[in-house]
Amino acid sequence: MSRKKLSRREFVAATALSSAALITAPYVRGAYAAGKLSMGFWDHWVPGANSASTELVNEWAAKEKVEVQIDYITSQGNKNLVTIAAEAQAKSGHDIFQMPTWWPQANAELLEPVNDIMEPLIKLNGDVNGTVKYLGQADGKWLGVPASVGSQIKGPCSRIDLMKKYANIDVQEMYPAGSPPKADNWTLDTFLKAAEACHKAGFPFGIGLGETSDSVDTAGAIFQSFGAQLVDAKGNLTVKTDAVRQSLDFYKKLLAFLPPDVSAWDDASNNKWLVAGKGAMIMNPPSAWAVAKRDAPQVAEQCWTHGFPAGPKGRFAPYLPFFWSIWSFSKNKEAAKSLLSFLSQPASIEKMVVASGGYDLPAYEKLTTLKVWEEIGPPKGTLYHYPNPYKHQTLSIAASPAPPKVAQQIYFQATLTKMCLRYYQGEGMEKTLAWAEGECEGFMRS
């Protein structure tokens, strides 16, 4: 058997040829060449809304060759908050987590800055509102990308018929579909008179004064309308001010016209109040209207979502955004940023907003006039003013502008609603203020 011996020259030539072939050959990516990415998304209330997110993520994953895993985590029983706390402690978990309101700030040290994607997104979609900046930025660092999914304004949802009949207010005329609001007369005084009239007629406004988010958000907007802050942006205590006193006096008057049990209301109580046809107004995103559309269509046909009444210091509406944040321990940060950028493209945002039936609100100013809010009904145009298309009210969150870590305590300890309730139940004004000041002092610990 003959065996050809490889000469030195032949060996060098073969090596050079194979190296050249390898270098010049086209790069073929495998199915999941760009690695894996896991995300914990908020489990949407609206049936079918999650599927829009899933489709978008899968579309991006197929294009970028990334293996993705989505977990939809409910906020029922605060499961999402518990998961955030667990992942922050373990420094392990999802790559991306959809965090509500205060949580990017609470976990600021553990989040990857996303300035590099936020700047182009703001150029593309327009600026974001002040509350998104307040909650999403720390020391110039963006802690997450504002997610349209789940973000909401908790403005008034009024009964057209009852408001017209008993309060002599035509909410459709005040907030006409397709055109700017004519709401100069829609002030806290008008609101209080309407509350009294509807209460007398047996259809009181359904505004809670419990310790859950809906109650706190309404109180927050009313306090801000009076210019009342418990702690200012620099962290100074500002409880004992005339603005806070005025807010408490206003609430005392308002409480007399609300259902007697509002101190025990939770976030479901106002929805039930509207759907059962018991009241002329609640403060809520359109989820209550959506349930009415299914369970009590005759009520839904009479619902109109609109702006907040204005107070002496302006017109404020509670806005609660979600953020998609990337944990600093994520192993695929570049892919995560690429996905968040894709999910924040106008087409992606519109797809998610449509899937949520108009519930979700984009944070960007160029995206508040999508067709869905114009067309959805009944009645047609009921959600036209929901996304604040004419920016005639300031979107805010209760307890702001206190430093976010202090404000979070004020918010979750429901200090504002507790103050209103204490004062309403007969506690002296100064005693209530002293109590609140003591509470806020405690919230400032670092």
Next chain:
Amino acid sequence: MVDVAFQPNRTAAAQSGRRRVGLRNALRRKSMSAFLMTLPLILLIAILVIYPAIYSLHLATLNKAMTKFVGFGNFEFLFKRETFWLVVKQSCIFAISAVVFKALIGFIVAHFVHNVPANKQRKWRGMLLVPWVIPPAMSTLAWLWLFDPSYSAFNYTLSFFGIGPIPWTGDAMWARFSVILVNVWYGAPFFMIMYLAALKSVPEQLYEAAAIDGANWWQRIWYVTLPMMRNIIAITTLFSLIVTFANFDIVRILTAGGPLDHTHIFATWAFRVGIEGSDIPLGASVSLFMVPILAVAAIFILRDITKRGNES
């Protein structure tokens, strides 16, 4: 000729043989096999109970940002908070009154069931255990609807008698009453079944002797039943006190601590502060505050049981 040649490995072999025999003997011992059989459970408890307990102790010594050791700083902070002392007071009111009523109702119902003819007892026992076997998160939801501020079924019923509406969860006193009531409803069957077992173990001759001595119904209970049930009453009370102090689901679902924090207990306030307020070290400190209270209760109750054991 030497009888025994020098064998350098012999000592080691003998030792290893002895060790094998020793191991075999150890394995043959009942206590050893019992230990080995429970080892998986001991390990599980170590992982699921001891590790989290130590971790929460560690958390309780950190500052809010969890970057600095503060020793007892969190406890010092808590001691100055008005709300904390309100929570301590409420936890004691909640746990003690709920356990007393559970014990009382359990004792009475156990007597009723004990006196039911034997062939019908199983049915009664099964029915009376229903509240205890339903997961409290589910049954409390039903109670929430019964107490609902606007649509309470109780208020609807009471309205036929011209009573109400009662603010079941909207007024501080009624809200406390409501959470205690649900806890009693849930926990009384446990007392009932334990007391029933204890009643069945009281020798019938003692009652016969008491009857011969002319003891009336009350004297039989006071001088025969209660002394014979003392240990089971103590153990059940201790166990229930621990579980009731650490309760979370009933209060969280029914009132979430409101109105004005008047139904918060340790676990619900720890959740509010630690998870919702993102102050995990303070939340851990609140929940750890239960430990000394329960430890004192446990020492007294167990000491009493041991003393009686020694006396007998």
